Amino acid sequence: MDPSIAVVGPGAIGTTVAAALHEVGRTPRICGRTARERLELHGEAVRIAVPGPVRIDPARAGGAVDLVFLAVKSTQVEAAAPWLAALCGADTVVCVLQNGVEQESTVSPYTSGARVLPAVVWFPAEAQPDGSVRLRGEPRLTLPDGTASHVVLDALRGTRCSTDVAADFTSVAWRKLLQNAVAGLMVLTGRRSGMFARTDIAELSLAYLRECLAVARAEGAVLGDEVPHEIVDGFRSYPADMGTSILADRVADRPLEWNTRNGVVPRRGRAHGIPTPISDLLVPLLAAASDGPG
Numbered sequence: 001m002d003p004s005i006a007v008v009g010p011g012a013i014g015t016t017v018a019a020a021l022h023e024v025g026r027t028p029r030i031c032g033r034t035a036r037e038r039l040e041l042h043g044e045a046v047r048i049a050v051p052g053p054v055r056i057d058p059a060r061a062g063g064a065v066d067l068v069f070l071a072v073k074s075t076q077v078e079a080a081a082p083w084l085a086a087l088c089g090a091d092t093v094v095c096v097l098q099n100g101v102e103q104e105s106t107v108s109p110y111t112s113g114a115r116v117l118p119a120v121v122w123f124p125a126e127a128q129p130d131g132s133v134r135l136r137g138e139p140r141l142t143l144p145d146g147t148a149s150h151v152v153l154d155a156l157r158g159t160r161c162s163t164d165v166a167a168d169f170t171s172v173a174w175r176k177l178l179q180n181a182v183a184g185l186m187v188l189t190g191r192r193s194g195m196f197a198r199t200d201i202a203e204l205s206l207a208y209l210r211e212c213l214a215v216a217r218a219e220g221a222v223l224g225d226e227v228p229h230e231i232v233d234g235f236r237s238y239p240a241d242m243g244t245s246i247l248a249d250r251v252a253d254r255p256l257e258w259n260t261r262n263g264v265v266p267r268r269g270r271a272h273g274i275p276t277p278i279s280d281l282l283v284p285l286l287a288a289a290s291d292g293p294g
């Protein structure tokens with residue numbers, strides 16, 4: 001029997017996963033903040049409408065489900081907590097589709113004991129002003145190896161959202177975190193990937209990434225000395241106008257995921273006694289850009 005599934009946070013990532021499930025007949029319950037009749041996903045050779053309506057009242061969540069995909073931004077977890085309370089039973093798995101490395105500790109307080117499973121999200125998607133979502137790549141998730149992952153693998157089997165399991169999930173998640181952390185520099189310049197062509201920005205990025213790498217290794221990630229160069233070379237190879245979601249949030253004056261993408265590095269660094277002088281400069285600037293005051 002197919003598992004019962006809910007998607008909480010039907011934005012760019014949530015809509016993509018909901019559409020992939022609907023396409024194979026496993027239409028999830030959709031729980032959001034903005035009322036909509038349906039979700040719409042479009043992209044190269046794909047156009048899927050997921051029937052709604054989007055539920056916006058947790059009191060009408062409809063009871064516990066087997067699997068929740070939580071796809072709100074990390075800044076929105078607390079506000080989405082009533083959905084988790086309504087949808088989680090003892091056997092529910094909550095798969096968190098968010099950037100960062102702290103999903104279990106930040107989401108578990110709201111799941112009444114239900115298991116929390118982080119996932120690394122590999123595809124770019126953008127919510128459009130009309131609420132539809134533009135998919136810009138092949139949907140793909142990486143999950144940790146473990147029993148809870150099987151619920152997600154079964155739910156997404158045969159869908160356009162491919163899944164793989166990483167034996168060393170910690171390393172995969174920190175590798176992605178390093179990439180997200182350095183992308184945060186775009187918020188401070190208001191520039192896109194083209195800025196990494198500058199020698200001074202490339203040098204700053206490498207120094208910052210080496211600092212992040214030291215913390216990642218202390219957290220158990222197995223990542224080589226070549227990783228900072230690979231990440232900077234990656235940004236240099238992108239089209240100059242390629243942005244990042246944290247820059248898009250800044251431009252739209254929305255709260256930034258600075259704490260989960262950048263603040264985590266000095267926080268975990270302190271726990272290990274690792275100095276993080278570059279983070280100590282960058283993180284307050286990102287926090288202030290996000291949260292003010294002023």
Ligand SMILES: NC(=O)c1ccc[n+]([C@@H]2O[C@H](COP(=O)([O-])OP(=O)(O)OC[C@H]3O[C@@H](n4cnc5c(N)ncnc54)[C@H](OP(=O)(O)O)[C@@H]3O)[C@@H](O)[C@H]2O)c1
Pocket residue numbers: 008009010011012013014031032033034071072073074076079080081083097098099121122123124125126127245257
């Ligand atoms: N987009 C990407 O390409 C991408 C790639 C990799 C990783 N990620 C990560 O994936 C996560 C989700 O990002 P996203 O881009 O999908 O964000 P998003 O487009 O802003 O989607 C968030 C959704 O959550 C909804 N929401 C907000 N508060 C809520 C609440 N209290 N209850 C229920 N729903 C609520 C929002 O509703 P409204 O419509 O009312 O705002 C929106 O539909 C982030 O951690 C992001 O860093 C994103």
